[in-house]
Amino acid sequence: VSEETTPRQREWRPQIYRKCTDTAWLFLFFLFWTGLMFIMGYSVVVGAAGRLLFGYDSFGNICGKKNSPVEGAPLSGQDMTLKTYMFFMNSCNPEIKDMRLSSTALCVSSCPEEQLSTLEEVQLFADTNGSFLCVYSLNSLNYTQSPNADSLCPRLPVPPSKSFPLFNRCVPQTPECYSMFASALINDADVLHQILSGIMSGRDTILGLCILALALSLAMMFAFRFITTLLVHIIISLVILGLLFVCGVLWWLYYDYTTDLSIELDTERENMKCVLGFAVVSTIITAILLVLIFVLRKKIKLTVAVFQVTNKAISSSPFLLLQPVWTFAILIFFWVLWVAVLLSLGTAGNAQVIEGGQVEFTPLLGIRYMWWYHLIGLIWTSEFILACQQMTIVGAVVTWYFNRNKNDPSEHPILSSLSTLLCYHQGTVAKGSFLILLVRIPRVILMYIHDTLKDKHSSWSKGVFKCCCCCVSCLARHLHCLNQNAYTTTAINGTDFCTSAKDALKVLSKNPSHFTSVNCFGDFVIFLGKVLVVYFTVFGGLMAFNYNRTLQVWAIPLLLVAFFACLVAHSFLSVFETVLDALFLCFTVDLETNDGSPEKPYFMDHEFLGFLKQINKSNNARAQKDTDSLRTEDGTELRPTMR
Secondary structure (H helix, E strand, O other): HHHHHHHOOOOOOOOOOOOOOEEEEEEEHHHHHHHHHHHHHHHHHHHHHHHHHHHHHOEEEOOOEEOOOOOOOOOOOOEEEOOOEEEEEEOOOOOOOOOOOOOEEEEEOOOOOOOOOHHHHHHHHHHOOOOOOOOOOHHHHHHHOOOOOHOOOOOEEEEEEEEEOOOEEEEEEEHHHHHHHHHHHHHHOOOOHHHHHHHHHHHHHHHHHHHHHHHHHHHHHHHHHOOOOOHHHHHHHHHHHHHHHHHHHHHHHHHHHHHHHOOHHHHHHHHHHHHHHHHHHHHHHHHHHHHHHHHHHHHHHHHHHHHHHHHHHHHOHHHHHHHHHHHHHHHHHHHHHHEEEEEEEEHHHHEEEEEEHHHEEEEEEOOOHHHHHHHHHHHHHHHHHHHHHHHHHHHHHHHHOOOOOOOOOOOHHHHHHHHHHHOHHHHHHHHHHHHHHHHHHHHHHHHHHHHHOHHHHHHHHHHHHHHHHHHHHHHHHHHHHHHHHHHHHHHHHOOOHHHHHHHHHHHHHHOHHHHHHHHHHHHHHHHHHHHHHHHHHHHHHHHHHHOOOOOOHHHHHHHHHHHHHHHHHHHHHHHHHHHHHHHHHHHHHHHHOOOOOOOOOOOOOOOOOHHHHHHHHHHHHHHHHHHHHHHHHHHHHHOOOOO
16 A cells, blocks of 8 residues: 555656657647638638739739629729739829828839820820820720829829839839838838838848858857867857947947938838847847856856767767758748738738729728737747757657667667657647747737837836836746756656656756756857857848838848847757757756666766766865855954954
């Protein structure tokens, strides 16, 4: 009876015979994805992403497409295959009415590249180029004869324009019209148009910066693979110089904007605010990192030893370095699919005929709820994919560490770890990623509320908002560490998420503090590598976007580039971080369950034992120094006064 009621002590060995863990959470994840599949099908049926990507005229026709007629709109349902550009009849004085551009829009085959001052010139342009700038109901032969030509044709003079990579819009080229048209178009209430316009107008620059981020991430991964003490000093020096240099350039750009008297467009003012925001954030991050580097500078030698042990574990399974590649490919595929569904949802609406036979689209009922569900699917699925990578890596590391004969590693450790994940522990990964979701959703809601009420915020409410965001970020960081240790424990013992997290915390609580500090500094050096990649990529983006200040808001493309650089750097360098954290947990378990005797020998190899002795030696030297200091102070206080 005593044996049955007393819980069996954990053996902490990789289990051969396992059982499925957290199956209820896997079923819940499957049900959630069933809802996502329904939204995907619904968006394909009712959505019209072509309206957003190619533009549409005021009568419901998508430019460059063959359209279906709308009941009650006689000018709808036309074949616009050859008319790929969107032309505004009143581009020099556009007005926003009911949160939309009031100017009538038409689909034309080409944009007028020269100014058209009379209706005769408009008619000649139509006959010569086949591009009709008046409403479709008016024949080009009647441009100069119809009494309604003033209301059916564009306001004269028609400014010269050319197609700009802004969803095939005809953008006027004269300075006066250009300024008013750009301001009205960018300040249009269609936020999705504004976001995608910034991406499309700077797509070549964004692509180049993404390639730069990928190259920098590969270079940093190669540096960590063959790290030395000198290389750590070089990385830290580059980070310090890069932080100071980028901060200086950002503040110089902001000063250049404030002294530029030609700033008239709202886009340029938004760019100035964007530069100021990046400068302030960069300065704060620089100050914090410089303080941390100064405090932790004495642990560089131990950190190099940690990375050498980590690289030995990676050498046993060199294909671990390729894990971010397939993870990144899966994430890209999922994100492309997610964006396609988002575009379809954003254009899902009913066509309604208004005055003059024009057509406008109103959002369908319940679309906003689908947007939130779709956003939750993005966060949960992305975290699930990243967690699968973590689980695969820690499974291979655990197999290598708990092998007595390090010279005879198991065959195909990565495939074995992946098969174990797919067969037994997908539910555990789904539960861990859901916990991250619970932290990220409140942050999204806080940001949404802040943007909605940004004009009504007081200084007190802004302070509360920043404190809430800081608390949520700290909680997310601790949850990531908890998930990492829980996945490692699951890979060892085959237990469910909650049991694994509890066992990991119990073992790590007995870990000496100086071991933890070395592990934290190792993670900090990896974080500095990520910062180096992101900072230089964002700096390159600022320099590239600075050459085209007008008709392009920097915030969206630059934040996209920063997000991509952060993601790529995290995906490639997180391999070292995951291996390092997994090794420290295995190391702690090894010290807890073994004593180094012939009956209970350690699983760690000689290099790890040497690293352990180096840490103990450093800790003993520090303790001896503190003891001598205390003795000196005591002796000074008790020394009698000589007369």
